[in-house]
Amino acid sequence: MVGKKVIAICQSGGEFETNEDGILSYSGGDAHAMEIDEKMKFTDFKLEVAEMFNCNVGTMAIKYFLPGNKKTLISISNDKDLKLMIKFHDDSETAEIYVMSEEVAAPDVSHMPGSRSSRTTLSEAEVPVDTLNDVLDDINKPVILLDANFNVVGDTNHDEPQTHIPSEIPLPDEMPLPISFAGSYDEKHAKAAQQWQNNITGVGQRFNSVHEFRELRKYAIAHQFAFKYKKNDSHRVTVKCKAEGCPWRIHASRLSTTPLICIKKMNPTHTCEGSVVTTGYQATRSWVASIIKEKLKVFPNYKPKDIVNDIKQEYGVQLNYFQAWRGKEIAKEQLQGSYKEAYSQLPFFCEKIMETNPGSLATFSTKDDSNFHRLFVSFHVSLYGFEQGCRPLLFLDSIFLKSKYQGSLLAATAADGDDGFFPVAFAIVDMESDDNWNWFLQQLKAALSTCRGLTFVADREKGLRESIAEVFQDDNVYHGFCLRYLSEQLLRDVKGQFS
Numbered sequence: 001m002v003g004k005k006v007i008a009i010c011q012s013g014g015e016f017e018t019n020e021d022g023i024l025s026y027s028g029g030d031a032h033a034m035e036i037d038e039k040m041k042f043t044d045f046k047l048e049v050a051e052m053f054n055c056n057v058g059t060m061a062i063k064y065f066l067p068g069n070k071k072t073l074i075s076i077s078n079d080k081d082l083k084l085m086i087k088f089h090d091d092s093e094t095a096e097i098y099v100m101s102e103e104v105a106a107p108d109v110s111h112m113p114g115s116r117s118s119r120t121t122l123s124e125a126e127v128p129v130d131t132l133n134d135v136l137d138d139i140n141k142p143v144i145l146l147d148a149n150f151n152v153v154g155d156t157n158h159d160e161p162q163t164h165i166p167s168e169i170p171l172p173d174e175m176p177l178p179i180s181f182a183g184s185y186d187e188k189h190a191k192a193a194q195q196w197q198n199n200i201t202g203v204g205q206r207f208n209s210v211h212e213f214r215e216l217r218k219y220a221i222a223h224q225f226a227f228k229y230k231k232n233d234s235h236r237v238t239v240k241c242k243a244e245g246c247p248w249r250i251h252a253s254r255l256s257t258t259p260l261i262c263i264k265k266m267n268p269t270h271t272c273e274g275s276v277v278t279t280g281y282q283a284t285r286s287w288v289a290s291i292i293k294e295k296l297k298v299f300p301n302y303k304p305k306d307i308v309n310d311i312k313q314e315y316g317v318q319l320n321y322f323q324a325w326r327g328k329e330i331a332k333e334q335l336q337g338s339y340k341e342a343y344s345q346l347p348f349f350c351e352k353i354m355e356t357n358p359g360s361l362a363t364f365s366t367k368d369d370s371n372f373h374r375l376f377v378s379f380h381v382s383l384y385g386f387e388q389g390c391r392p393l394l395f396l397d398s399i400f401l402k403s404k405y406q407g408s409l410l411a412a413t414a415a416d417g418d419d420g421f422f423p424v425a426f427a428i429v430d431m432e433s434d435d436n437w438n439w440f441l442q443q444l445k446a447a448l449s450t451c452r453g454l455t456f457v458a459d460r461e462k463g464l465r466e467s468i469a470e471v472f473q474d475d476n477v478y479h480g481f482c483l484r485y486l487s488e489q490l491l492r493d494v495k496g497q498f499s
Contacts, residue, residue: 005037006089012053012099023070026098038086042079049099051284061100196222207261213252217287221315225270243272288327289334296331304328339404343372361447374436376443378425383447386424390414396458398432408432410440437464441471451475459485
């Protein structure tokens with residue numbers, strides 16, 4: 001059984017009206033649709049919505065109606081609230097979400113005389129149109145394509161995937177996403193952004209997709225100004241400079257019957273004279289990802305703090321740590337694929353291991369709800385090497401995995417002729433438990449051609465002695481304890497008694 005999914009119809013900018021019966025009705029504003037499921041975290045949901053409507057996540061309120069009740073709005077403020085909302089709409093394919101936010105004042109602007117006017121050469125032009133149509137959907141949301149034959153998603157014993165962010169970085173539930181240009185924005189900082197100065201050329205310019213039209217953000221960075229959406233829905237887009245009184249603005253719409261985006265109206269004149277925005281500029285995850293993706297290919301361990309420093313130096317843009325981290329996650333997914341896609345490929349992975357490595361054993365199982373449960377792999381070359389070149393000793397141990405979905409790694413390791421580690425088999429399981437250890441030993445027994453005379457060495461605290469006796473009851477096997485673990489346990493037991 002797959003987790004419940006709901007199409008959230010997110011609405012913003014309209015007004016509520018109350019009729020004589022006290023029933024609320026919503027009219028006006030814009031609407032966007034997005035798919036959510038029980039595994040989505042509230043923080044991710046809120047960021048998607050903020051990006052969708054270009055509003056401040058820190059001042060946003062998200063509400064909905066219970067099915068059959070249009071009198072009381074229910075707030076969504078944490079992961080539990082979001083899960084309950086999905087549960088309450090279990091019998092429906094859609095859920096109406098209402099996004100309310102306070103008006104954010106225009107950012108403070110410090111004027112730097114005579115900098116942009118000399119660089120802006122476009123003449124003012126506009127083409128009158130009756131209707132400015134455009135579709136600027138949330139293209140930054142990753143699209144997950146699962147294998148048609150398998151419906152497997154990552155999961156552990158935790159209710160939700162765990163997101164690992166260093167503890168020294170405070171991340172409140174409601175975190176605004178401000179980004180500012182560095183106060184000392186000079187020509188060396190502008191070098192990297194100069195390539196974007198001609199991304200927008202004027203009226204009549206066409207873009208192959210909505211994604212290309214969002215080059216507008218890079219254009220704004222290159223010309224040192226911040227913009228805001230006056231209108232951004234499924235029919236039209238109106239963007240203007242954020243500086244008070246500045247006439248710069250642009251209108252774009254989709255050409256009928258085509259996916260092309262065309263600029264229909266543009267006033268390229270800035271009167272803010274090269275203003276440098278100090279607060280309020282909104283950076284998207286996708287923009288950060290597009291900047292760092294190529295570098296991430298070469299440096300996969302590219303740290304968020306280094307991303308912050310590099311983008312400030314190269315583009316004059318100041319990110320916070322969380323923006324850099326989110327951008328890196330999006331870039332990694334674009335380069336490597338999503339976790340869900342990877343989990344859905346595990347059955348194919350096991351099949352190919354056994355097909356291309358005869359004598360190997362690779363098995364995979366899921367829970368009743370199709371979530372990941374456990375994976376066992378033992379290559380033929382490892383089994384052959386153990387049986388032909390190692391002493392009949394197998395060391396059993398486990399380690400906690402610090403990945404997005406966590407879990408544990410179980411391993412059976414031998415010692416070669418030089419007393420070096422020789423891996424024989426491993427398993428990834430949702431959690432370390434007696435049941436998973438028992439399953440691991442059963443798979444290991446099936447992989448080994450013979451188990452007679454074999455000695456297992458394990459940590460006494462793992463309780464493996466009973467599992468080994470149960471799985472290998474008809475074989476001449478032995479069980480021993482690791483001397484290092486025994487000595488460590490002894491020190492813990494007598495700690496303080498002889499100090």
